[in-house]
Amino acid sequence: MIKNRKQKFLNHFNKLASDYTKYKRRFGYYWRDIVAYLNYFLTNDQSILDVGCGTGDTLSKLKGGKKVGIDISPDMINQAKKQHPDIEFRLMDADNLRIDEKFDVIIISNVIGYLENIQDVLLSLKKVCKPQTRIIITYYNVLWEPFLHVAEWIGLKKKSPRQNWLSVRDVKNLLYLSGFDSYRVSRRTLIPFNIPIISFVFNKIIGRLPFFNILSLNYFVFARPNIKP
Template sequence: MSTTGKEKLIRYFDGIAKKRDIWKKRNRFYNNAIQEYFAFIIPEDSNVVELGCGTGDLLNAVKPAVGVGIDYSRNMIEIAKKKYPHLSFVHDDVASIDILQKFDYIIMSDLLSSLWDIQKVFNNIRKLTTSKTRIIISSNNYLWEYILKLGEILGLKAKQPLQNWLSVNDIENLLKIEGYEIVKVEKKILLPKYIPILNFVFNKVLANLPIFSSLSLVNYIIARPIVKEIQDCKVSIVIPARNEKGNIENAIKRVPAFGSDQEFIFIEGNSSDNTYEEMLRVQKSYKDKDIKVFKQTGKGKGNAVREAFDKAAGDILMILDADLTTPPEDMPKFYNALIKNNGEFINGCRLVYPMEKEAMRFLNYLGNKFFGWFFSYLLGQKLKDTLCGTKVLFKSDYDLIVKNRKYFGEFDPFGDFDLLFGAAKLNLKITEVIVRYRDREYGSTQISRITHGILLFRMSFFAARKIKFRI
């Protein structure tokens, strides 16, 4: 960018600095909505840097443990320092900042429209990231360009210098060139002014529905750096079991060797076929394996998985259902997808390959298809099979899910949705590994189509309220 062009932008933002908060008050509904959504995305006590921080309101709203704001307007920075002395503010150009600190979250709110070289900025901020960093971008939908210009003419919003108007695809392309990938995109706000009743209809309901959402004013883009760091890790393979005596030994025999070390955790849930005794026998018979055996203290698979995860010593946590309908031989696929950073939450998918005749009943198959579509819509990431029991993630990410579990509460007896919702709330990249679903060789299914189906629908609408609509 030419010096003259940069100076014009700096003069503009320095000149508007004292009036910035006045304009924000005039449009407080819009600005509050932006702050609320960022606070929803970013867990409290995270390490956060905001690029183009202005007077610091958004950075303060996310309640960071460490908060750093950067802006090339000296006047904006001086105001921010006075308003929020507990945060750090730096007068610098985001295209050339030289900070060695790493952050959990990088905020870029309404910034891309004012940058001369967006790609250069994406390249420069790489030094601020780790493999776990999330970049949160908010930008205005280009369909609103002339509506917003009219707002400036009518004095409803501050006049802006010449702006960049980018589509989501434009932003995705720039991110991809610099080694980032989009985790998910959310579209919000159809009505940027508060009007009772209409606000609920347009912003809480319509803005979250397909087709209508594409007309929303704000695009929220959550991205992550692509880092290919391959390092072997210790694995904890959790095998929850109830009335699965005939499958216990095969679970050990059929899991291939992978990872730097393996730990098997059997957790038994009130069986009537001596499953617990079989677990103890297998533990004694395979002394070359690190096998631990526990009885769950509560009820349901979800409780069993949580209790086993709390006892796990591995860097990676894996769930292998004791019915072995997901072949144990496929577990290395999940491990490799995780350590190669192809995803951060690896979910099994049984709905691609043809199934053995009795592997999944027809109504179960239809239910899986529906929930796959519905949760893709809710979570903003593509999913085919939400109900596959095999799920894999790093223990450090699971610990964060536990830390933030209070948002959803203890609502899931199955355990699948507790993990899926928690991963989505943390903006983890969800990736599916395709497996061949087999008919069980021992025992019978413990799923009740009617009772469990009703429960799944209830949890689905609970998720819609807490994640998508936030009513």
């Protein structure tokens, strides 16, 4: 059953690969905000590993020195290599990493819900962590699940196989069980597209208020290896 689920996701992303960059450009406002927020925590001399990199568009816009992107989809990796020849991309399953080097930052952006065994992936990532490595996980707020299904139904969002919807507690527990300590949780984006003035007010002002903040579309969980004394 697990293999069938993984194959379903693989088929989906292979099919999506040819026009994935064009699709992301349609929602440039949303993706630019994610990139801008991630870049706030990055520097140009850090090594970056992007897990589930897709066509590499997000990784290409992130700060960093050495950048490596991995993905399970051959078609996504082929597109990434064509579009971003200056970045290293590898066809690889995240729960069976074949990488000898270690990274300063590991990004898992909007893919954790598609992973068949999240804990296996997190445990696999430990082998590429330094003591000071930071992991940043981004994913959709579970409260948005019905709205995103409607967006798929009316064509505003690409249809995708059913994913796992996780709470902050779920993610933090999985990190803890895998030997990581979560140290920061951020929430962003009440309106994922650009409506002049309105998007700014809701995303930059109202979205930072305590009650409205928990309604944000994107969650960011930051973690580091648990170094035992």
